[in-house]
Amino acid sequence: MPAANRPVLDFLARRLSQSAKHFTPPVPGRAELEELLTIALRVPDHGKLEPWRMIVLTRPDFARLATLAEERARELGGDAQMIEKGRGAYDRGLLAVAVISSPKPSDRIPVEEQVLSAGALCMGLLTVATAAGWAANWITGWPAHDPVFRARAFGCHAGERVAGIVHIATAAELLADRPRPALAKVVQWGLG
Numbered sequence: 536m537p538a539a540n541r542p543v544l545d546f547l548a549r550r551l552s553q554s555a556k557h558f559t560p561p562v563p564g565r566a567e568l569e570e571l572l573t574i575a576l577r578v579p580d581h582g583k584l585e586p587w588r589m590i591v592l593t594r595p596d597f598a599r600l601a602t603l604a605e606e607r608a609r610e611l612g613g614d615a616q617m618i619e620k621g622r623g624a625y626d627r628g629l630l631a632v633a634v635i636s637s638p639k640p641s642d643r644i645p646v647e648e649q650v651l652s653a654g655a656l657c658m659g660l661l662t663v664a665t666a667a668g669w670a671a672n673w674i675t676g677w678p679a680h681d682p683v684f685r686a687r688a689f690g691c692h693a694g695e696r697v698a699g700i701v702h703i704a705t706a707a708e709l710l711a712d713r714p715r716p717a718l719a720k721v722v723q724w725g726l727g
């Protein structure tokens with residue numbers, strides 16, 4: 536029998552996201568963040584293509600992102616609600632890591648697998664930040680899905696996407712856990 540790492544399993548069994556709407560300082564400092572990013576970068580990556588990049592965002596970056604989101608909403612003819620939704624997370628942002636899916640040309644590794652690796656990186660960040668005692672929340676929002684916004688904001692070229700913006704801070708209010716999927720509903724044992 537393999538030796539189980541029970542504390543890790545117990546942590547993972549209870550891990551949950553918190554809402555970035557309730558985030559306050561403090562946030563991790565540079566040295567701690569470097570450790571968290573290093574651990575999160577232990578991510579499955581078929582073909583070792585490193586099909587992602589990360590941008591660490593702090594208050595001045597969020598101010599710029601909020602302005603860009605509002606500008607883009609106005610260009611698109613958006614109403615006050617679209618502006619508010621677009622600016623929202625950026626107006627409130629304290630510290631986050633934008634994970635950019637950046638597939639590399641390959642004859643062997645499909646783009647889908649490279650995008651999944653970026654998703655795995657987001658999940659790794661979420662998990663390691665939570666393990667370090669921080670509150671974390673993986674969000675995107677409409678601007679992240681807008682090609683013009685993501686080019687202006689994050690320098691994304693045509694093949695790049697925002698896989699996630701992982702906010703990391705302290706939760707002023709803790710969320711209760713949400714209902715989790717029932718195994719029987721989503722797992723089929725064998726091919727029958």
Ligand SMILES: Cc1cc2nc3c(=O)[nH]c(=O)nc-3n(C[C@H](O)[C@H](O)[C@H](O)COP(=O)(O)O)c2cc1C
Nearest residue numbers: 550551552553661672673674675676677698699713
């Ligand atoms: C790719 C992706 C994008 C998401 N974007 C948002 C978002 O923009 N706004 C939001 O409220 N939640 C968003 N979520 C959901 C949050 O991460 C939510 O808090 C999460 O489902 C909680 O799950 P957990 O407690 O298992 O970590 C997103 C989730 C994923 C996977």
